[in-house]
Amino acid sequence: MNAKEEFPLKKVCIICAKANLEDVYASLVMANGAVMEGIETKVFFTFFGLDAITKKQMNKLHTATVGNTGMRLPNGWAFPTFMGTIPGIEGMVSGMMKKQMEALDIPTVPEFLEMITAGGGEIYACKLAMDMFKLTKADLSDEVKDVLTVGDFYGLCGGQGTQIIFT
Amino acid sequence: MATKIFAGISVDVNDEGYFTDSSKWVKEMATEIAKEFNLELTQKHYEVISFIRERFQKGEALTIRSVGKSGITDIKGFYTLFPGAPLKMASKIAGIPKPVSCV
Numbered sequence: 001m002n003a004k005e006e007f008p009l010k011k012v013c014i015i016c017a018k019a020n021l022e023d024v025y026a027s028l029v030m031a032n033g034a035v036m037e038g039i040e041t042k043v044f045f046t047f048f049g050l051d052a053i054t055k056k057q058m059n060k061l062h063t064a065t066v067g068n069t070g071m072r073l074p075n076g077w078a079f080p081t082f083m084g085t086i087p088g089i090e091g092m093v094s095g096m097m098k099k100q101m102e103a104l105d106i107p108t109v110p111e112f113l114e115m116i117t118a119g120g121g122e123i124y125a126c127k128l129a130m131d132m133f134k135l136t137k138a139d140l141s142d143e144v145k146d147v148l149t150v151g152d153f154y155g156l157c158g159g160q161g162t163q164i165i166f167t
Numbered sequence: 168m169a170t171k172i173f174a175g176i177s178v179d180v181n182d183e184g185y186f187t188d189s190s191k192w193v194k195e196m197a198t199e200i201a202k203e204f205n206l207e208l209t210q211k212h213y214e215v216i217s218f219i220r221e222r223f224q225k226g227e228a229l230t231i232r233s234v235g236k237s238g239i240t241d242i243k244g245f246y247t248l249f250p251g252a253p254l255k256m257a258s259k260i261a262g263i264p265k266p267v268s269c270v
Contacts, residue, residue: 033269036231038251105230106270115231118243119253 010161011040013153017166019048021063021094025101027167028052028112035119043116044153046126050133053125053141058109062094113143124148124156173199178262185258185265189223192262200260204249208260212248214239216261223263229254230268 012034016027027043034041051057065071065084071093072079083089098108107115113123125140125147137147148156157164168187170177173196179187184203186192197216201208208216218237222229231254235242249256254266 029269032231036252036254104270105228105232105268107232111232115235115242118235118241119231119246 007161009034009039009163011042011157011159011163013157013162013164014041014043015164015166016043016045016049016052017047019051019057019061021061021097023167024049024052024061024109025106025112028109028116029106030165030167031121032112032116032119035116035121041116041119041121042124042153042156043121044124044126044148046129047132050125050129050135050140052109053113053123053144054135054139055141056139058113058141061109062090063097065090065093110141110143113141117143117145122156124153126150126153183265186262189220189263192220196262197260200262204256204260206249206256206260209248211240211244212260215245215248215257219257220261220263223258223261228268229258229263229266230270232270 012030014027014031016024018024027049031041031043045053051061065079066081068079068084071084117123122145123141123143125137125144127147127149130136130147137144168182169180171180172178174193176191176193176196178191178196181187194213197213198208201212206212215234215237218239219229219234222233227233231242231245234240234245234254234257240248245253249260254268258264258266
């Protein structure tokens with residue numbers, strides 16, 4: 001065997017397809033983390049993930065209180081599914097999550113997008129999903145660079161040392 | 168672990184080049200460490216460096232966001248001052264350990 005050769009990560013292309021608070025943050029933390037390391041970063045928002053870059057929705061993301069097996073009450077007990085269906089509970093739980101994140105200096109969604117582009121990262125929206133949800137470029141955050149087809153996005157993902165991450 | 172000489176003083180740095188003892192750092196060293204990045208330090212650079220050293224000494228978390236809110240520069244400016252990986256580069260130049268924050 002030859003000596004181990006290392007190929008450092010040069011570019012990440014991250015795809016965010018969900019609107020849950022935690023899924024959006026997973027994409028944003030990964031993207032911003034890459035920018036901070038000096039790695040070229042491109043983020044593609046599609047389907048419900050578009051909520052994260054839609055001006056009207058980006059501040060209203062929730063975490064699911066039904067069908068989320070990781071949900072627990074503050075004392076560690078399992079979160080009863082019926083409770084998740086009570087009106088207002090989802091908003092309350094999401095509010096608690098946001099407060100916790102603020103305490104850890106985790107930025108809000110719009111600020112996170114700004115941080116990513118300030119460091120040279122690029123944010124894109126999926127054309128097909130935009131058509132489905134009847135959105136136009138004007139509905140999106142100013143941080144969004146362009147609306148792309150899947151093919152366009154893959155076109156940006158070339159080069160040695162590139163990884164595509166789907167969250 | 169390695170030993171390097173900055174501003175005529177020998178200091179211990181770890182495998183990644185961060186100071187193992189931040190108290191050994193003096194301002195004159197910053198210019199020489201910055202040269203390793205081909206970086207010419209300006210007044211603004213020094214302001215950022217003293218800000219992050221201050222935060223480190225107080226034991227406060229150091230994030231890109233905190234530098235952006237320092238009033239010295241915004242986040243975009245921080246990336247311009249220390250191109251590439253600004254927080255890591257600035258920490259190295261400021262003689263403090265590698266930042267551990269994820270945001």
